[in-house]
Every structure is written in structure tokens, then in C-alpha cells.
Amino acid sequence: MFDKLVIPDTLAAGPGPGNTDPRVLEAFASAGVADHMQADVLRGMVECKKMLREVFGTKNTYTFGVGGTGWSALDCAHGAILPGDKVVVFVNGTFSGIDGLSIRMKASTPADLAANPLDPQPANVITVNVPHGESVTGEIVEAALAEHKPMWAFMAHWETGSGRINDIQGFNDACLKHDAIGIVDAVSSLGIENFNIDDYPGVGIWASCPQKGILALPLTYAPVSFTDKAIELVKTRGCYSFVHNPILEARHWGILDGKDVDAGTYHRTHSGYAVASFHEALRLLLDHGRAQKAADYAACEKVLREAVQAMGCEVTSNMTSLVVLNLPGDLAGREKELVGGCRAEGFGIWPTLSEPVQVRIGILNQLTKEAILDIIGRFATAMQKMGAEFDKEAIIAEADAKLN
Numbered sequence: 001m002f003d004k005l006v007i008p009d010t011l012a013a014g015p016g017p018g019n020t021d022p023r024v025l026e027a028f029a030s031a032g033v034a035d036h037m038q039a040d041v042l043r044g045m046v047e048c049k050k051m052l053r054e055v056f057g058t059k060n061t062y063t064f065g066v067g068g069t070g071w072s073a074l075d076c077a078h079g080a081i082l083p084g085d086k087v088v089v090f091v092n093g094t095f096s097g098i099d100g101l102s103i104r105m106k107a108s109t110p111a112d113l114a115a116n117p118l119d120p121q122p123a124n125v126i127t128v129n130v131p132h133g134e135s136v137t138g139e140i141v142e143a144a145l146a147e148h149k150p151m152w153a154f155m156a157h158w159e160t161g162s163g164r165i166n167d168i169q170g171f172n173d174a175c176l177k178h179d180a181i182g183i184v185d186a187v188s189s190l191g192i193e194n195f196n197i198d199d200y201p202g203v204g205i206w207a208s209c210p211q212k213g214i215l216a217l218p219l220t221y222a223p224v225s226f227t228d229k230a231i232e233l234v235k236t237r238g239c240y241s242f243v244h245n246p247i248l249e250a251r252h253w254g255i256l257d258g259k260d261v262d263a264g265t266y267h268r269t270h271s272g273y274a275v276a277s278f279h280e281a282l283r284l285l286l287d288h289g290r291a292q293k294a295a296d297y298a299a300c301e302k303v304l305r306e307a308v309q310a311m312g313c314e315v316t317s318n319m320t321s322l323v324v325l326n327l328p329g330d331l332a333g334r335e336k337e338l339v340g341g342c343r344a345e346g347f348g349i350w351p352t353l354s355e356p357v358q359v360r361i362g363i364l365n366q367l368t369k370e371a372i373l374d375i376i377g378r379f380a381t382a383m384q385k386m387g388a389e390f391d392k393e394a395i396i397a398e399a400d401a402k403l404n
Contacts, residue, residue, distance in 0.1 A: 011366075013375050014350035015160040015322050016188065017211035017218050018364025024216060027280035031273045042254075042264025044275040048221070049253050049260075051282040055214070055290070056206065056225050057196025061260065062246060064253040065221025065278065067270065070187040070209025073222030074099060076244040077183055077207035080226075080234050081106040084124055086150040088180070090141065090171075092130035093161025094353045096154075099185050100127050103154055106240075126150070132162050132356065133316045133324075138170015145178040153180040158188035161354060163317025163324030165189075168200060175202030181230060188212055190223060191285050192321045194294035197225060204230035213321070215365050216281035220274045228258065296367045297321050303402045304363060307376045310395045311383055313359075322362045324352065331386055335359050338382055347378045369403040 012019045034041055053063045066072045078099075081087060085107050089100040101119065108120040115121075128144050130136050136155055145153060155171050158164070168184070175182040182203035189195070190206075191213020197206050208223045210216040226234075226246050239245045252267035254260060285293065297320040305315050305323050312328035327335055335357045342349050350360045361379060366372060376399050380392040 010346040010348050012348045014348055014362045015360050016362060016364055018215055020217055021215060021284055021365060023284060024277050024281045028217060028273050028277035031276040034272045036269045038272065041272045041275055044279045045253055046262055046264055048279050048282060051286060052223050054286060055191060055282065058198045058225050060225045060227055061255055061258055062226040062231050062250050064250050064255060065223055066244065066249060068222055069218055070222050073207035073209060073224045074102060074185060076224050076246055076249060077205045078102050078106050079239045079241045079244050079246065080205060080230055081152055082237060083107060083109045085152060086124045087152040087154060088126045088128060088144050088148050088150045090128050090130065090136045090155040092134060092136050092164055093132065093159035095161050096156040096159050096185065099154060099156065135164045136166040138167045138173065141171045141174040145174045145180055149178060150180050152183060154183045156185040158319050160188045160322060161352060163319045163322045163360065165318050172200040172202035192294065192297055194291045212364060214281050214285055216278045220278045300363050300367055300372050303372055303399050304376060307395050307399045311380060311388060311390050321364055322360055324358050324360050326358055328388060331388060334386060338386055342382050372403060373399060
């Protein structure tokens with residue numbers, strides 16, 4: 001018999017998930033035992049989809065949560081792609097690369113899959129690789145869409161693999177100009193950057209996750225939003241999925257034939273615990289205010305960035321929730337060793353998951369002076385243990401002054 005599993009508190013200071021707010025945990029733990037059709041569960045689902053529209057900044061009726069992680073939302077988003085569809089995919093890091101693999105699988109013919117089942121290479125999917133540490137620019141998107149004239153174009157908004165923000169306005173404009181339907185992975189930007197998806201009509205499908213900007217519990221609801229144009233395509237062409245079919249999945253949230261059924265409707269057995277915690281996470285985000293939250297992230301990231309630079313690190317990212325850095329020359333090559341030492345002490349920073357290996361320090365749900373100083377102090381201590389030389393107290397004092 002195994003001993004009881006006890007998981008200690010740690011500081012999640014990587015690209016995500018972030019540490020869940022106590023109010024979200026309380027909502028999960030205090031939800032009553034109820035069946036999935038209980039009136040408050042249904043009301044919670046109706047209110048969640050309405051709050052999600054505000055979070056996305058959209059009037060899209062087909063805006064709802066897919067049960068699972070961000071991967072589930074992306075699978076639903078990519079489900080509109082059918083075998084043989086021409087797609088241009090922009091990759092500049094680990095996760096846009098995985099998105100690209102998913103898209104290649106969706107767009108493959110049976111012959112493509114038979115030739116390479118786990119990594120198909122259909123000729124109708126064109127992958128544009130942008131070097132690690134660089135952003136996808138509007139010029140890159142424009143050139144690729146002008147050349148290939150695809151039906152679909154895909155890009156990550158923020159790529160946490162390399163910590164880079166990609167040009168969503170340029171992507172949108174190129175999609176409109178070349179009559180492509182944009183699909184965007186907003187896993188790392190939704191709830192962190194202040195933007196409205198309705199300002200980007202060239203993008204037909206957006207997907208995100210529960211546990212980064214929204215800071216709900218993992219494995220609850222991953223947000224998606226589809227324009228009417230994208231839904232019409234699914235309606236007329238179909239989708240090779242029952243569980244992640246955008247139209248069928250929306251029915252579980254009381255979205256039928258393009259309209260809301262506000263009283264709720266019969267649905268797959270969504271957990272009352274999950275609904276309650278997701279509802280509270282959305283309330284917290286909207287209570288903080290999208291614009292204020294975005295400003296707080298930018299201010300805190302700037303202080304963290306300047307602190308690690310004062311320790312001799314080179315920052316290569318431009319996201320406001322994540323700092324991606326190269327260690328000073330005398331510590332170069334020891335990134336995984338440093339990260340492993342931090343994680344062993346409950347300080348959950350991350351390396352990059354692809355080459356070149358860098359260090360990633362995140363601030364999801366760490367938007368207080370105390371939290372940022374704690375992160376700076378822990379990282380400084382870890383570097384000094386490995387032999388780095390700098391005035392830790394002076395760096396912390398300067399960060400303290402900036403956070404006042």
C-alpha cells in the first residue's frame with residue numbers, strides 16, 4: 001500500500017500554470033454535492049459563457065469553455081481544418097511547433113498519415129519557421145500568405161516557448177487581405193494582455209487555457225471563441241470529432257443554432273466543482289479589470305527584468321508575464337542545473353523545452369510587491385550558490401523602490 005499522497009505548496013514561477021488564487025480553490029472545495037443539472041450549476045454555466053465573452057472582448061455567440069486543458073481548446077479550434085485544406089503555420093517556439101504538428105495531422109489525407117502517422121508532412125501545410133527568440137512579424141505573415149494563398153493561417157499570439165509576442169495586427173491584416181481564416185493560440189495572452197478579439201476580424205477562431213491568464217484550476221475549462229463565419233464552415237463541411245466539435249460542444253453551454261438558451265440546457269456531465277471554480281476565476285479577473293491587470297503585469301515584469309539584468313543575465317523575451325533569459329557567461333551551459341536546484345527547493349522556474357536552453361521565470365498571479373521581491377530574492381540566491389557575484393541586497397533594494 002502506498003502512503004497517502006501529500007503535495008506541498010510550491011511557488012509556481014514558470015510559464016504556467018500559475019498558483020491558483022485561494023478564492024478559486026475555496027469555490028472548488030465548498031461547492032455542494034449536486035447533480036450536473038442542478039439549477040445553480042446551470043446558472044453558473046450561463047454566467048461563465050457571458051463572462052468569457054467579456055474576457056475575450058467579443059460578441060461571438062460561440063464563445064465557451066472546452067473541458068480540459070489548453071490542448072483541448074486547441075484541438076477544438078483546429079477541428080475546423082479538414083484533410084486537404086491548405087494551411088500556413090507560423091512557428092517560433094515549442095508550443096506553436098506542437099500546434100503545427102496538430103494542424104498537420106488534421107490536414108493530412110489518409111495517405112499522408114500512413115506515410116508518417118505521428119509526424120505527417122502533408123504538402124498542403126506550409127510551415128514558416130522563425131528562429132527561436134524572434135517574433136513572427138506582420139511582414140513575415142504577409143509574404144507567406146501572398147505566396148501560398150491558403151484557406152487557413154495559424155499563429156500563436158504569445159509563444160511561451162521563447163517568451164515572444166507575435167504581431168497579431170499584422171497577422172489579422174494579412175488574413176483579411178489574402179482571404180485566409182486566421183486561427184490564433186491565445187493560451188498565454190488571454191487574461192494578461194488587454195485586447196478585444198473583435199478588433200481582429202481576420203481571425204475566425206481563438207483558443208486559450210484555464211490556468212494561465214485566467215488562473216482557474218487546470219483541467220477545468222479552456223476558452224474558445226468562433227466567429228459566425230468559422231461556425232458556418234463547420235456547419236456545412238463537418239468536423240472529424242464528436243467531443244471537440246465546435247457546434248456540438250457549444251450545445252453543452254446552451255448555445256443552439258447560433259443563439260443562447262439562457263436557462264441552461266442538458267449537457268455532458270460537467271462538474272459542479274469545476275463550474276464553481278471557473279466562475280470564481282472569471283469573476284476575479286473581471287473584478288481586477290482587464291486593463292489594470294495588463295498594466296500590473298507590465299510593471300512587475302519590468303522590475304523583474306531589470307533585476308535579473310543587474311545580476312548579469314541577458315533577457316531575450318518581450319512577454320509581460322514571463323522573463324526568458326541567458327545566464328551570465330561563466331554560468332552558461334548550467335541552465336538545467338540551476339533550474340533543478342530551484343525546483344528542489346519549491347521555487348518552480350523552468351528551462352526552455354527546446355534548444356537553445358534558457359531559463360524562464362514567470363509571474364502568473366504574482367502581482368504584488370512581496371511576490372516579486374520573493375522571486376527576485378530566490379533567483380539571486382540560486383545564482384550565488386552557483387558562483388555568481390553581485391550585490392543581492394542592492395538589487396532587491398532597487399526593485400523594492402521601483403515597486404513602491
